[in-house]
Amino acid sequence: MEIPQDSTGRTTLMGRVIWVILLVAALFSLYLVVHPFTPLSRLDISILDQVQLRRATHVLLLLVAGYLITSRLPAARRTVGSWVFAALTLPFLYTFWVPNVPGVDIPLAGKLMGTLAWALAVLPVLLPQIRRYTDILAALLAIAPWAYQVRYYEELVNRAVIPAGWDMAMSFTIIILVLGLVSRLLGPIMPSLVLIFLAYNMYGQYVPGTFRGAKNGIDLILGKTYNETEAGIYGLITGVSAKYLVYFTILSGLIGALGLGRVVANIALAMVGRTPQTPGRVTGIASVFMGMFSGSGAADTQFVATLTKPLYEKANYDKMIAAGLVATAGTIALITPPVLGSIAFVMVEILQISYLWVIIMAIGPMLLYLASILTFNEFYARKAKLPPVGADIELGYRYALRYSTIFIPIVLIVVMLFLGTEVSTAVYLASLAFILICYLDPTLRPAPLAEAMRSPAYKVGLPLGIGLALGGAFLPVLAGWDLGKIPVLPVTLAVLGLLLGTFVYPTLASGKVRGTIEPIALGLAEGFRQLIPIGSAIVAANLIFGMMVITGLPSKFSIFLGQVSGESLLLATLVTAVFSLILGMGVPPTATYVLTASLTAPAIIKIAAANFQGYGLEPQQAVLAATLATHMFLFYYAVLADVTPPVALSGYAAASVFKTNPILTGVYAARVALAKYIIGFFFLLSFTGTGLLILPIVQNVPGIEGWFIILERFFFTGTAIVFLAAATVGYTRRPLQRWESWVMGLLAIALFYPYPNLWMPFIPFVLGLLFFLRGESTKTPQPQAAD
DSSP: OOOOGGGGOTTSHHHHHHHHHHHHHHHHHHHHHHGGGSGGGGGOOHHHHOHHHHHHHHHHHHHHHHHHHHTTSOOOOOOHHHHHHHHHHHHHHHHHHSOSSTTOOOOHHHHHHHHHHHHHHHHHHHOGGGHHHHHHHHHHHTHHHHHHHHHTHHHHHHTSSSOOHHHHHHHHHHHHHHHHHHHHHHOSHHHHHHHHHHHHHHHGGGSOGGGOOOOOOHHHHHHHHHHOSSSSTTSHHHHHIIIIIHHHHHHHHHHHHTTHHHHHHHHHHHHHOSBTTHHHHHHHHHHHHHHHHOOOHHHHHHHHHHHHHHHHHHTTOOHHHHHHHHHHHHGGGGGOTTTOOHHHHHHHHHHTOOHHHHHHHHHHHHHHHHHHHHHHHHHHHHHHTOOOBOOSSOOOHHHHHHTGGGGHHHHHHHHHHHTTOOHHHHHHHHHHHHHHHHHHSTTTSOHHHHHHTTSTHHHHHHHHHHHHHHHHHHHHHHHTOOOTTTTHHHHHHHHHHHIIIIIIHHHHHTTOHHHHHHHHHHHHHHHHHHHHHHHHHHHHHHHHHHHHHHHTHHHHHHHHHHHHHTTOHHHHHHHHHHHHHHHHTTSOHHHHHHHHHHHTHHHHHHHHHHHHHTTTOOHHHHHHHHHHHHHHHHHHHHHHGGGSSSSOHHHHHHHHHHTOOHHHHHHHHHHTTTTHHHHGGGGTSSTGGGGGGSHHHHHHSOHHHHHHHHHHHHHHHHHHHHHHHHHHHTBSSSBOOHHHHHHHHHHHHHHHSOOSSTTTTHHHHHHHHGGGSSOOOTTSOOOSSOO
16 A cells, blocks of 8 residues: 555644654664764664664554654445454453463553553454544554664563563554554554454364464563564564665655656657557556655556556556556566665675675666566557557656766665675665765756855855765864764765755855755655555564464474475476465555565475476575575565455556446456466576576576577576567557467477577577568558557
8 A cells, every 4th residue: 555645744743743753764874874984873772773673663663653654544334354354363462461371461551451442453344434543542652662672772682582461562562553554554454364363373273184273372472572682573574674674664754855756757658759559568668767765666657557547548558458467567666776666685685695696687687677568568569559649748868867876876876786785775875875976967957956045145055065075084183983884974075064064054144944855855865754554564564474483383384385286396386376366355465475475485496406406406596596486486576466356555556546436457467467476476487597597507507508508598498478468469560360469478498498498499480470471461551459
């Protein structure tokens, strides 16, 4: 769910309070980047220096801001899922009051506090009209577990397995508050899934067969959830939100507030010109450009849909085809480097690999995904005989070149990651670069600033800014502070000095300072606002991860998957892909990845590694290649869940702009660029198939041989995408008969497969080309939509 921007409007007292909290939350995250190099780092401030407490503070800010925002949203409609979620909380509440093991002592006051949390989190789901007041109380109650964690942090770590009574009360409170917020923002399915895992932990001994579990006491579950360092609620996956995602959402918020989105869109328009295919081409290219900055599928879909809707209408595109194209393209943000989506950072933490590795492996799937969109659009526009359309204003390559500077911060991120810089540091510095670029460019800076810089005060402001920038840059050096590998603090102080002197001083003198500073503040607040649905879902995913660690469920599921697939890699991947897509119908992509990676990855890696050894790889090399390919496979199919009906967030975003049925839009989005559902299989089914991921081949096959495998895979997979798009639309250089479309589709599937002998794909390749030999008869009437 994307929280409406007007939910944080500052027209009321509560709106101003929420806005201040969002701004403080963003500034807190940004300060953590420079904190190790400031004098405050020597004071041993726990919430700044302890990883666990930084994450706890991050979760607190998510909960407080999230509940205050939801208190202002329209009351949600009560559904069957709402009743299911509420019912699933009852066993958890009952076991909290009546522990399922003897000797557990929770004080009455603690039980009452936990029950209050349950009432505030769950009852408004059934009685939406009371949410306006209960959510404000829930936001205030969220402070208690955080304050308790800060006060007793060291003691909590030492008694994770045998928690005290108040430890369990605080644990129950924070768990139920997180689930309540997730249910409000993302619906009841994901929190219900968490509760099922909790119930399995407590009463798994009653499950028959392979999945029979052990009986775990409520004390163990609550203790490890709240007190544990990496497997608890403030664990590894929650750390992804606090360590990575918040910086990218802040970056995205700044880009929106500074008005750079329109420039990105115009660059895309300038690149494609005026053709019948322009709407689809702009959709694909603009989605990639926006994906470089944001990594949010639904948000990018909303933006691109608003931008391109007039073009689609002018070109007479079928409305459902247009909405499906936009929904499909918007999802590409989740696999577009360098930002990618939250899944990439979870993968980095789980596998303990470089983020740069994930970027390299995502390039191929992203390009192929884009190719599937553009080829479908190409054939559709040709078949439907659409008129050429373009921008209302003259845009050319000069425009694209003129504003290409906005991509410098993206290049900066990639270069710094290549040099081994922390992701948070790279994105932090890129955010500063975006602000500087926007304020230095006369056509991009805010209007009040542009007017103030024409005043006499600017003659004083420019040298003042240069002086403050130099002073800020040299202050840490002269003071003897730790500069680190990257001089983050000197750069920060220099940028702040330049902003204060050159830009803020002239506007202050002319009384327009608010218009200069406000875009930055709005961008910071908007960035943290964007994080709240994603961040709360990640915290809930951490709960699932922690529950699986306790039960050992992944090993049981791996045995089950091995039995079902008969140790066949094709069947194992097919079962996993279907499981991922079904799971993704109800939970966000990040949670889908966490679940599928925990449950299915071990079995698939084992089978794939044995398969890869047949290509002459050493066991250790085969395991690494299989691990990378498996997790990219799971990453890719978790992303597809965002565009697969019935719960397709990108589909809903496109439908809201094109005024189409959301479910039907999701169906069309699934059908458009059908190749996207097939690509993922074939970079896992054989070692040569990993050529689409580049990295596994480069690591294991040296020299020209490795690059030949990579190029061969991209060539034939790209051709397969063209064939499948033609088959889906029913057009090559002429309309295809139905049997011809089916034959082309089968030839495309044959081309996707990574054969051991590199000459074998030429057979379906040549056969498919035969359908392109004959052109279209001028007497044939042309339909207006794809078959």
